[in-house]
Amino acid sequence: MLGKIxxxxxxxxxxLLMFAGISIAVIHSAVVDSSDANIVNSATKMVxxxxxxxxxxxxxTFFNYRLLIKYAPYLYVFGIGMLMxxxxxxxVVINGARGWINVGVSIQPAEVFKLVLIIxxxxxxxxxxREKxxxxxxxxxxxLVALIPFMxxxxxxxLGNALCYAIIVAALLWIGNVKYTHALIFIVLAGGGLYGGTTAYQTYHADIVTFMEKNMPEQSHYLTRLDPILLPDAAEDSYHAKNALEAIASGGMLGKGYMNGDLSKKVxxxxxxxxxxxxxxxxxxxxMAFLLLLYFILIHRMIVIALECRDRAGPFIIVGIVAMFLYQxxxxxxxxxxxxxxxxxxLPFISYGGTSLLINMASMGIVMSIHVHNQEVIEMEDRLQTDHLDEADKKAGRKERGFKLPSFGANRTRASRGESE
Incomplete structure (x- = not known):
């Protein structure tokens, strides 16, 4: 126990403590003047x-993350069940999306499934x-494993969480040693599809709107979110985008001061x-730059932990979590x-949302578990490799190893694995 601590x-x-302080303070500023009784105490609810x-x-942190890999099929079935x-x-339907279940508290299964998909x-x-x-x-x-929850x-x-699934899959396929030819084909197809879809959307916009409103009314709101990007001059519903950009721009270099914002209240x-x-x-x-710097440091630490990992499961999980955060x-x-x-x-760790925050914190707990358990393996390897040395040689060996960048546990020599040259 003490070793893990x-x-x-x-x-x-x-x-994470800094994120907690920023989140509660900014949420309080956002809702303090609200007349909606349901959101005016949002900052207090986040505590x-x-x-x-x-x-x-x-x-x-103290849970062995390898058990998640062992029972991954059962977690996947459980996750699909939650989505259903x-x-x-x-x-429960909230803001036009049927994406929550109420079990005393509201839970968003799509948020939970992001972590399930990574595992x-x-x-x-x-x-x-390491095979291709x-x-x-x-x-x-x-x-196919990702397509089912995506649909x-x-x-x-x-749409936001569905796209997050796609990003997670792409990142894990890349780190999982996908063939370059397959990756290139996918990039060409995705680029061609994006270009063709954008062109078709701009050319046949009126027909697409009519079709969606007639046949898929619940999904027709996707069009109002695409219009400000693809058809900015013709967009009728760009209220959100215009006011958000105006509020951010009005802050200038140093901002108006805490709780002095007014334009953001229109968003x-x-x-x-x-x-x-x-x-x-x-x-x-x-x-904003300071907040993004905190994200950068957090992601950098996660990547370093992945590089130091002695097994293959840890890096895959961390890369999936990093992809999830970067996309969001x-x-x-x-x-x-x-x-x-x-x-x-x-916005991870900052926006109001209980399920989102708990999944993000659970993700960081898994990253910490990977770090803690692999540090124990590294320390054991160090002891086995240096037990026959005196103190001076041990210090020299630790210093030399400190300049090496380990990668996914593949830093052992062929001789240490018992292979012939």
């Missing part, structure tokens, strides 16, 4: 979620033993999906400065 990455803990989140980080529960009597694909890739991924036997099954979440009108959901507009207006470019950060900030379509995606 000693190996905790305290840089990550400090950053117990953060307390529970830190308890979850501690619990996951939104159509049960427990299902599931990671468990599949671990068994490949074959298209029909590996890439296609992984795609379920699309039907629930949650919908400033306490949740649009919380970056409050940061931009009240703390300016410097405040880029999409959330991008949609509020007009370079990405508006989707219902939260």
């Amino acid at each position: 000693k190996n905790i990455d305290w840089t990550i803990i400090v950053i 117990p979620y953060y307390v529970l989140g830190f308890l979850l980080v501690v619990a996951m 529960l939104v159509w049960s009597p427990l299902g 599931g694909i990671g468990a599949f890739l671990v068994r490949k033993q 991924l074959r298209f029909w036997k590996d890439v296609v099954p992984i795609g 379920i979440v699309i039907v629930q009108n949650d 919908p959901y400033t306490y949740a999906d649009s919380i970056i507009t409050v940061v931009g207006e009240e703390f300016g470019f410097v405040g 950060i880029f999409e959330n900030v991008g949609m509020n400065i007009g370079i990405m379509p508006i989707t219902g995606i939260t």
Whole structure:
């Protein structure tokens, strides 16, 4: 127990504590003048979620993450079951999306499934033993594993989380040793599809609107989110995008000061999906840059932990979590400065949302578990390799090893694995 505490990455803990303070303060500023009784206490509601989140980080730190890989198929079935529960009597519709279940508290299964998907694909890739991924036997099954929840979440009108699944799959396939030819084919097809789809959307916009309103009315709101990006001059519903950009721009370099924002009050959901507009207006470019710097440090620490990992499961899980965070950060900030379509995606650790926060904290707990358990392996290897040396030689050996960048446990020599030259 004491050894695990000693190996905790305290840089990550400090950053999470800073996120907690920033989140509660900014959410309070966003809702303090609200006349809606349901959201005026949002900042207060986030306090117990953060307390529970830190308890979850501690619990996951001492939990052996390898068990998640072992039981990944069962977690996947459980996750799909949770996604389907939104159509049960427990299902709740919020903001036009049927994506929540009420079990005393509201839970968003699509958020939970992001972590399930990372573990599931990671468990599949671990068994490949550094072999190149074959298209029909590996890439296609992984795609199908992700396609099922992707379609379920699309039907629930949650485009943001559905796209997050796609990003996670792409990142894990890349790190999982997909063939360059397969990756190139995918990039060409994706680029061609994006160009063709954009051109068709701009050319046949009126027909597409008519078709969607007639045949898919629940999904027709996707068009109003695409119009400000693809048809900015003709967009009728660009209220959100224009006001968000105006609020951020008005903050200038240093911002207007805490709780002095006024333009961000015109933006919908400033306490949740649009919380970056409050940061931009009240703390300016410097405040947004500082927040992004914290994200950078957090992700850097996660990548270092992945590189130091002695087994294959840890890096796959961390890469999936990093991809999840990078997508959410880029999409959330991008949609509020007009370079990405508006989707219902939260800013990690900052936006209001209990399920989102707890999943993010659980993810960091898993990263911490990977770090702690692999540090124990590294320390054991060091003892086995240096037991026959005196203190001076041990120090010299540690110094020499410190300049090497380990990569996924593949830094052992062929001789140490018992292979002949």
